[in-house]
Amino acid sequence: MPRVDPSRANPFRPGFGVSPRVLAGRDELLEEFDTALDEGPGSPLRSILVSGARGMGKTVILNELEEAARVRGWLIIRLPESGGILEELASTILPAQLAELDSERAVRRRVTGARVAGIGSLSTTAQERYEVRENAATLIARLLDVLAGHGTGVLFTLDELQAVDRESVAAFAALYQHLVRDERDVALAAAGLPVGVGQLLQHRGTTFLRRAERVQLGPLSDADVIDAVRRTVEGAGGEISADALAALAESVHGYPYLLQLAGYRAWRESAGGALTPAHVRATSRVVSQRMGRLVHEPALRDLPQAQHSYLVAMAQDDGPSSTGTVAARLGLTAQHANVFRARLIERELILPAGHGLVDYSLPYLRDHLRREAASS
Ligand SMILES: Nc1ncnc2c1ncn2[C@@H]1O[C@H](COP(=O)(O)OP(=O)(O)O)[C@@H](O)[C@H]1O
Numbered sequence: 001m002p003r004v005d006p007s008r009a010n011p012f013r014p015g016f017g018v019s020p021r022v023l024a025g026r027d028e029l030l031e032e033f034d035t036a037l038d039e040g041p042g043s044p045l046r047s048i049l050v051s052g053a054r055g056m057g058k059t060v061i062l063n064e065l066e067e068a069a070r071v072r073g074w075l076i077i078r079l080p081e082s083g084g085i086l087e088e089l090a091s092t093i094l095p096a097q098l099a100e101l102d103s104e105r106a107v108r109r110r111v112t113g114a115r116v117a118g119i120g121s122l123s124t125t126a127q128e129r130y131e132v133r134e135n136a137a138t139l140i141a142r143l144l145d146v147l148a149g150h151g152t153g154v155l156f157t158l159d160e161l162q163a164v165d166r167e168s169v170a171a172f173a174a175l176y177q178h179l180v181r182d183e184r185d186v187a188l189a190a191a192g193l194p195v196g197v198g199q200l201l202q203h204r205g206t207t208f209l210r211r212a213e214r215v216q217l218g219p220l221s222d223a224d225v226i227d228a229v230r231r232t233v234e235g236a237g238g239e240i241s242a243d244a245l246a247a248l249a250e251s252v253h254g255y256p257y258l259l260q261l262a263g264y265r266a267w268r269e270s271a272g273g274a275l276t277p278a279h280v281r282a283t284s285r286v287v288s289q290r291m292g293r294l295v296h297e298p299a300l301r302d303l304p305q306a307q308h309s310y311l312v313a314m315a316q317d318d319g320p321s322s323t324g325t326v327a328a329r330l331g332l333t334a335q336h337a338n339v340f341r342a343r344l345i346e347r348e349l350i351l352p353a354g355h356g357l358v359d360y361s362l363p364y365l366r367d368h369l370r371r372e373a374a375s376s
C-alpha cells in the first residue's frame with residue numbers, strides 16, 4: 001500500500017483565526033512594534049488599533065504581535081470578548097497569572113538557591129494570598145512590579161473589538177491610560193471590523209484609544225503574495241511554476257484569506273504534482289463563491305439600503321466607477337451621493353481610486369453583487 005508522505009499534506013490554511021505557515025507581508029508593522037517594545041514606556045506604537053475586513057488577517061496580526069512580545073519575555077493577557085473586562089481580570093485572569101509567576105519564581109529559587117529581588121511582598125502561598133478580592137488596578141500594578149524585576153511588561157490583546165461591550169472597553173481604557181501615564185511597561189493591541197471600531201471610538205469613555213496607532217489592514221502586495229505562496233508550497237515539498245504564481249496572485253487580489261483558500265484548492269487540484277496555471281484557474285469559481293458567503297454576505301448584512309444601492313450601481317462598471325455616473329444612476333445629486341460614498345469608505349467597502357473615481361475594496365464584491373442582482 002502506498003504510504004502518504006506527511007510532508008506533502010496540504011500546507012494552506014483557509015480558516016479564520018488560523019495562523020498561516022508562512023506570513024505574507026506585514027513586516028513593517030511588526031518591525032515598528034518590535035521597536036516600540038524596545039524603546040520603553042511612552043512609545044506611541046505600543047498601543048495599536050487594527051481594523052480591517054473579515055479575512056484581512058487581523059487575528060493573525062494579533063498573534064504575531066503577541067509572539068513578538070513573548071520572545072521578549074513579556075506576559076500576554078488576552079482580554080475577554082464577552083463579560084466585563086475588569087471583572088474578569090480581577091476575579092480570574094490576574095490572580096492566575098500572579099500565582100503562576102510566583103510558583104515559577106519559587107521553583108527557580110529552589111533550583112538556584114538564589115533570592116529574587118522584590119519577592120518580599122509575594123511570600124505566602126498562592127491560596128492565602130488571593131483569597132481577598134482585590135481590584136484589577138491593584139493586581140495589575142503588582143504583576144507589573146514583578147515583571148519589572150525581569151525588565152519586561154504586559155501586552156494586552158483584544159480581538160473582535162466591535163463586539164465588546166462599550167462600557168467594559170471604556171473601563172479598561174481608563175485603567176490602561178493610567179498605566180501609560182505612570183510609565184509602566186504595558187502595551188495594547190486590539191482588532192476589529194472598521195465600522196465597529198469607528199463607532200466604539202465615538203464613545204465618550206474611549207477617547208484615550210483614539211490616540212492609539214490606527215492600522216487599517218490593507219491588501220498584501222502581489223510580490224508578497226507570490227513570495228509567501230512559493231515558500232508555503234516549497235516548504236511542504238511541493239513545486240509551483242512562475243506562471244502559476246502569477247495566476248494565483250491575480251486571483252487573490254492581495255487578500256490573505258483568498259491566498260490560503262486559492263492555495264489550498266490549487267494544491268488539491270494538483271494532486272501531488274507541480275502546481276500549474278490550470279490548477280489555479282480551476283479554483284476560481286469556488287474562490288469567488290466562498291468569498292461571497294464568508295466575507296461579502298456578512299459585510300453587507302447590516303448595510304443601510306441606500307449604501308447597498310450605491311454599491312449595486314457601481315457594479316455596472318467593470319472597473320473603478322465615476323462618482324458622477326453613480327450619482328446619476330441613482331438619481332441623486334452629487335452632494336447627496338457623496339454622503340453614501342463617504343459612509344462606504346468609512347466601512348472600508350470602497351476606496352477612492354483616483355480623481356472622481358471609486359472602487360470596491362473587497363475582491364469579487366462586484367461578482368457577488370451581480371450574482372445577487374441576477375438571482376433576485
Ligand atoms: N499575512 C498573512 N499571510 C498569509 N496568510 C494570512 C495572513 N494574514 C491572514 N492570513 C490567512 O487569512 C485567513 C484569515 O485570517 P484572520 O486573521 O482570521 O482574518 P480576520 O481576523 O481579519 O478575519 C487565515 O486563513 C489566515 O491564515
Ligand SMILES: [Mg+2]
Pocket residue numbers: 016017058059060159
Ligand atoms: Mg479575526
